[in-house]
Amino acid sequence: MKAGPYAVFDIGGTFFRSALWRDGLLSNVSKRPSLNFLNTPHLSPCELQNELVTYLLNEAARLEEVFGKRIGHVGISLGAPMNAKTGEILQSGPLWGPEAKSFDLLGQLRRFAPARTYVIANDVTAALLRYVRDIDPSSNGKVLYITISTGVGSRLFDAKRGGIPTDSQHGFQGEIGHLPTQTILHGSQLSFRCDCGGKDHLNAFTSGRGILNLLREQPKFASGSETDDDLLRRFTEGVHNEDLDAIAVLDASTSPLAQILAILLTHDPIIETIVLTGGVVHKLEPSYCESLNRQFLNHGLFQVTDRDPDYLMRRLRIDTPDDSAGLVGAGHLVETLHSRRSVYVYD
Numbered sequence: 001m002k003a004g005p006y007a008v009f010d011i012g013g014t015f016f017r018s019a020l021w022r023d024g025l026l027s028n029v030s031k032r033p034s035l036n037f038l039n040t041p042h043l044s045p046c047e048l049q050n051e052l053v054t055y056l057l058n059e060a061a062r063l064e065e066v067f068g069k070r071i072g073h074v075g076i077s078l079g080a081p082m083n084a085k086t087g088e089i090l091q092s093g094p095l096w097g098p099e100a101k102s103f104d105l106l107g108q109l110r111r112f113a114p115a116r117t118y119v120i121a122n123d124v125t126a127a128l129l130r131y132v133r134d135i136d137p138s139s140n141g142k143v144l145y146i147t148i149s150t151g152v153g154s155r156l157f158d159a160k161r162g163g164i165p166t167d168s169q170h171g172f173q174g175e176i177g178h179l180p181t182q183t184i185l186h187g188s189q190l191s192f193r194c195d196c197g198g199k200d201h202l203n204a205f206t207s208g209r210g211i212l213n214l215l216r217e218q219p220k221f222a223s224g225s226e227t228d229d230d231l232l233r234r235f236t237e238g239v240h241n242e243d244l245d246a247i248a249v250l251d252a253s254t255s256p257l258a259q260i261l262a263i264l265l266t267h268d269p270i271i272e273t274i275v276l277t278g279g280v281v282h283k284l285e286p287s288y289c290e291s292l293n294r295q296f297l298n299h300g301l302f303q304v305t306d307r308d309p310d311y312l313m314r315r316l317r318i319d320t321p322d323d324s325a326g327l328v329g330a331g332h333l334v335e336t337l338h339s340r341r342s343v344y345v346y347d
């Protein structure tokens, strides 16, 4: 279902993007630096939230002017955990800082511009909707989409249901980055805090920041690296040169994710495709998938992986989205809402 135009937005910690989405294509793309607590420190979290509402309303009005007609539907991809049932933003560290309270963005937009309909989803959800747009529902089971960058998140698409089901009460799905896990490096079990404050969450080992945690424990990398960028650059070079110490750190980083995949695939064997994306994966491929597979085989699926060592590799895909992917995801999101095919219909 195409048509439109719709106003679409990609709201991230670094940039706000907007565009018109019509017949499956973007036009009038616009981008500006995000209004966040780091670059606009004189505003409180509450004022920053109100500024986001103002930006969205003003941009939607500007896009209407460009198009020359009223735009009735708006799709928003937003980089924050949220209740998919209500559209409530539960927290957004990168945008509004650690002190921010939850925010009813959907309610505010409806209050100030009630003539339009809005659909808001987490950016991983929007990215997955973009990825699966060409999938034939009759020939696919479930698609697990995992993003590994500053943090780790995932979403599971159920082709039979045509959507991304969420918990009926909390509207959540796929926040694997905050599952407790563990890893071992050179015989020692390591322990780190997650950005959320939790102990030994997947993020603390597997995200970009998690890899930095591991590298800081290794004198070979930590000594002589003045900045985090230096540390990551030396590690990335090491991985590509098959340096054994760099590969050991990579394995310690992928092992907790492999452990979670083994549990997921044990319970849900119709996950037929596992898509990996995000800066960590893109910088380290093809070594990333090889390491993940090695760790998956170490953990093993009972009576499966010893007979079928390619079980995971057959399912792995890499997605390399460009800068406009968030807007395209928002476009698919609003189309999905408009055609009433999805679980993402708020009411």
Ligand SMILES: [Zn+2]
Residues within 6 Å of the ligand: 177, 178, 179, 194, 195, 196, 197, 198, 201, 203
């Ligand atoms: Zn956490």
